[in-house]
Structures are given as C-alpha cells and as structure tokens.
Amino acid sequence: MTSSIAGLTELEGAVLSEIHHRANRTAFQVQRAFQRSPSVEWSGSAGAVYPAIRRLIGAGLIAATPMAGGRKAQALEVTSAGIAALTAWACDPMRAAGVGLDPFRLRSGIWRTMPDAARRMALEAVAAEIRRDLAREGAVDTDPVERTRDELAMRLQRTRLDWIAEELASLA
Amino acid sequence: MTSSIAGLTELEGAVLSEIHHRANRTAFQVQRAFQRSPSVEWSGSAGAVYPAIRRLIGAGLIAATPMAGGRKAQALEVTSAGIAALTAWACDPMRAAGVGLDPFRLRSGIWRTMPDAARRMALEAVAAEIRRDLAREGAVDTDPVERTRDELAMRLQRTRLDWIAEELASLA
DNA sequence: CCGAACATGTAACCTGTTACATGATTAC
DNA sequence: GTAATCATGTAACAGGTTACATGTTCGG
Numbered sequence: 001m002t003s004s005i006a007g008l009t010e011l012e013g014a015v016l017s018e019i020h021h022r023a024n025r026t027a028f029q030v031q032r033a034f035q036r037s038p039s040v041e042w043s044g045s046a047g048a049v050y051p052a053i054r055r056l057i058g059a060g061l062i063a064a065t066p067m068a069g070g071r072k073a074q075a076l077e078v079t080s081a082g083i084a085a086l087t088a089w090a091c092d093p094m095r096a097a098g099v100g101l102d103p104f105r106l107r108s109g110i111w112r113t114m115p116d117a118a119r120r121m122a123l124e125a126v127a128a129e130i131r132r133d134l135a136r137e138g139a140v141d142t143d144p145v146e147r148t149r150d151e152l153a154m155r156l157q158r159t160r161l162d163w164i165a166e167e168l169a170s171l172a
Numbered sequence: 173m174t175s176s177i178a179g180l181t182e183l184e185g186a187v188l189s190e191i192h193h194r195a196n197r198t199a200f201q202v203q204r205a206f207q208r209s210p211s212v213e214w215s216g217s218a219g220a221v222y223p224a225i226r227r228l229i230g231a232g233l234i235a236a237t238p239m240a241g242g243r244k245a246q247a248l249e250v251t252s253a254g255i256a257a258l259t260a261w262a263c264d265p266m267r268a269a270g271v272g273l274d275p276f277r278l279r280s281g282i283w284r285t286m287p288d289a290a291r292r293m294a295l296e297a298v299a300a301e302i303r304r305d306l307a308r309e310g311a312v313d314t315d316p317v318e319r320t321r322d323e324l325a326m327r328l329q330r331t332r333l334d335w336i337a338e339e340l341a342s343l344a
Numbered sequence: 345c346c347g348a349a350c351a352t353g354t355a356a357c358c359t360g361t362t363a364c365a366t367g368a369t370t371a372c
Numbered sequence: 373g374t375a376a377t378c379a380t381g382t383a384a385c386a387g388g389t390t391a392c393a394t395g396t397t398c399g400g
Contacts, residue, residue: 009387014278021285028351041273048388050353072351072396090282091294097301097329101213101273105324106186109317110262113193122263129269145281152277152335157269159331163324181359200379220360222381244368244379 011042013089015052016061020078020086021145026067027053027076037146038136039153041101061085104160116171127164130157183214185261187224188233192250192258193317198239199225199248209318210308211325213273233257276332288343299336302329 008016015030024030027050034044042048053076056062061082064074078086090096099105104126111119134157137150180188187202196202199222206216214220225248228234233254236246250258262268271277276298283291306329309322 010273010275010278011388017278017282021282026351027353031352032350039271039277041271043389045389045391046353047355047390051387074352086282087286087290090279091290091297093297093301095275096279096298097305097332098275099211099213099325099328100275101182102324102328103182103267103270103272105211105321105328106182106189107262107268108324109320110189110193110258112316112320114259118259118263125263125265126268129265133269144284148281148284149277152274152280153271155331155335156271156274156277156328159327160269163327183360198379199381203380204378215361217361217363218381219362219383223359246380 008085008089009052011048012052012056013086014040014042015049015056016078016082016086017090017145019062019076020083022143025075025077026073028073030076038133039149056082059085108163111167120168120171123164123167127161130161130164133157180257180261181224183220183224184228185258186212186214187221187228188250188254188258189262189317191234191248192255194315197247197249198245200245202248210305211321228254231257280335283339292340292343295336295339299333302333302336305329 014034018024018030018033022033024033030053031044031046031049034040034042034049037044053062057064061079063077063079065077067073067075111122114122134154137154137157186206190196190202190205194205196205202225203216203218203221206212206214206221209216225234229236231253233251235249235251237249239245239247283294286294306326309326309329
C-alpha cells in the first residue's frame with residue numbers, strides 16, 4: 001500500500017488497462033496504442049504517457065523490470081494493487097455514468113439556433129463525417145477490449161445519425 | 173480582425189454560446205450556468221471562466237460594457253467576429269463528429285474482462301446510476317439550447333442502458 | 345550504411361482545478 | 373445587522389500538448 005494516488009485519472013486508468021488487458025508491455029507500446037487508436041481523445045503524447053507511467057510505478061500500481069536484449073525497454077506489469085485500483089476505477093458508477101465531454105452534444109443546441117439553410121448544411125456535413133468514421137471503424141480490431149470500445153463508439157455514432165435524420169426531417 | 177485565437181477551445185465555444193444564445197450577460201452568470209448544468213463536464217471554476225472571457229475579449233470576440241447600477245458587473249456581448257468564430261467552431265464537422273472523452277466507452281471493454289458475478293454487479297450499479305441521471309434530467313429546462321443538449325444526453329444514456337441490458341442478457 | 349521503427353525522456357507552454365480573497369448589494 | 377447572493381479576481385497546483393533531444397536496433 002505505497003499508493004499515493006487516491007483516484008486514478010482517465011489517462012491513468014486507460015494506461016493500466018492497456019498494460020493489463022492488452023499486450024502492451026513497454027511504455028512505448030502503450031504510447032503507440034494511444035496514438036493509433038482513433039477513438040481515444042488524447043494525443044498519446046510522450047509528455048503525458050511517460051509521466052503517467054512514472055506516477056503509477058511510484059504508487060506501486062505498476063512494476064517495471066528490464067527486458068532481455070539490447071533494447072533499453074522495460075517490461076511493465078500491473079501489480080495486484082494496480083489491478084485493485086484499475087477495477088475500482090472501472091467500476092465507479094458515478095464516473096462511468098457521466099456524460100463526459102461530448103462535442104456533438106455541446107453543439108447540438110447551437111445548431112437549432114441557426115437559419116434553416118445553414119443548419120441543413122452543417123447537419124449534413126457532420127453526418128457525412130460520422131458516416132466516414134463508421135466506415136473506418138468497420139475494420140474489426142482483433143483485441144476484444146478495443147473491439148468492445150469500437151462497438152460502443154459505433155452505437156454512439158448511429159444514435160447521432162438518427163438524431164440528425166430527425167432534425168433534417170423536421171426541416172423538410 | 174484583432175483575433176489572436178485560431179481555433180476556439182471547447183470551453184471558449186461554450187462560453188460564447190452561453191452569452192450569445194442564452195440570457196447570460198455577466199461573467200458571473202456564465203460561471204453559474206456552468207456550475208448548475210449537470211451535463212457539462214467542467215466545474216465552471218472561476219479560474220477557468222474568467223481567464224477564458226478575458227481571452228475572448230482580448231481577441232475581440234466579446235465586447236464588455238459596464239452595467240448601470242452600483243454593481244461591478246460588466247455586460248458581455250458577442251461581437252460579429254465572435255458570432256463568426258462561434259459558428260465556425262460549432263459547425264466544424266471534424267470536431268463535432270469526434271467521440272469525445274466518454275468514460276463509459278473507455279470502461280466498456282474492461283467490464284468484459286471481469287468474472288461474471290463482478291461484471292453483473294458493476295453493470296447493474298452503472299445502470300442504476302444512469303437511471304438516476306435520467307430521472308434528474310426529466311426536469312425540463314426552459315432554455316431551448318440547453319433542452320436540446322439534455323435531450324441528446326438522455327438519448328446517449330438510453331443507448332448505454334440498452335447496451336447494458338444486452339450485456340446482462342448475454343450473461344444469463 | 346541508412347532510414348525506419350524502437351525506446352525513453354525533458355522543457356516550455358497552455359489550460360483547468362481548487363481554494364482563497366475581496367467587496368457590494370439585497371432580503372430578512 | 374447579518375447572511376446570502378452577486379461579482380470579480382488571483383495563486384498554487386495538476387495534467388496534457390507540442391516539440392525537441394538522444395540513442396539503439398533491424399531490414400534492405
């Protein structure tokens with residue numbers, strides 16, 4: 001119980017999950033996973049990932065052991081304390097049920113204030129972008145954890161498309 | 173065109189919208205609106221709102237005029253440049269279509285890795301919290317912009333509830 | 345041998361958070 | 373008069389972003 005971290009941040013939880021549930025054992029692999037994932041909002045910048053991992057190691061939630069081979073790489077592993085923290089973070093109902101930062105939702109009210117022509121154009125542009133996103137997401141991820149996240153992202157996008165369709169219909 | 177702000181942040185856009193589309197004319201009213209709104213993720217802290225307004229004034233997107241009466245209050249108004257910036261911000265398809273920071277989505281994959289009993293408990297706790305949120309949101313907002321946002325928040329929560337129901341059904 | 349990918353980090357900067365400070369006005 | 377609300381701000385801190393620095397290893 002060396003943990004000095006009371007509640008994990010979203011990034012810290014995501015990092016723990018990345019190491020524990022997915023095959024990412026080095027800090028670099030964790031960072032790259034964030035960079036490649038199109039659905040995650042963070043940039044996966046080194047200036048965020050490496051300090052986060054250092055914090056987690058300091059708190060005893062991650063253990064780092066030098067890897068065999070010439071590479072400087074350190075093999076990361078989530079400790080039992082880390083698993084407990086990760087579970088607590090993932091299962092906190094208050095945080096899980098939060099709406100989060102939803103750029104679409106934030107803008108939705110504003111679109112309704114716009115004149116019909118501009119509104120229609122804006123809605124159709126966003127719908128096109130969402131369809132592009134859905135097509136991209138069609139490439140199935142091999143990892144079950146990420147696949148589940150993609151699945152929910154697609155549901156969210158379909159919900160948005162439905163809403164846009166209703167808005168456009170109300171304009172016609 | 174004194175604007176030194178290239179792209180508005182989410183908070184800056186929300187502040188402009190708050191002043192322009194809703195009746196909030198002073199910095200204090202804007203701040204309070206953020207604090208009261210249960211759906212917005214930011215805390216509506218003075219340390220965020222006041223500097224944001226100062227930036228927007230500096231960029232010429234907001235005009236501030238002293239209000240009549242003893243109060244120190246300044247009446248804020250979105251300038252024409254501000255309206256243009258707000259519209260551009262609201263209608264940028266890339267940003268509007270983004271998934272955002274979704275705590276539920278981030279955790280969804282992790283829940284699937286949990287043993288059935290714990291998973292069921294976690295899912296039901298989150299579902300209960302979502303239902304509580306939906307009940308709260310039932311209180312209809314008088315403002316059309318905020319009401320639209322609430323409506324979308326409720327859709328999102330219902331989508332989540334559906335997903336949880338399917339997950340629980342697959343466990344049975 | 346050379347470029348791409350691996351691997352780890354640091355520094356300056358920006359923005360949001362909490363917590364505090366200050367004072368005026370209004371309702372009771 | 374005194375408590376609540378209005379109104380504006382600052383300071384210390386936390387955390388993420390970009391951009392840079394550094395060196396290794398592997399494939400062609």
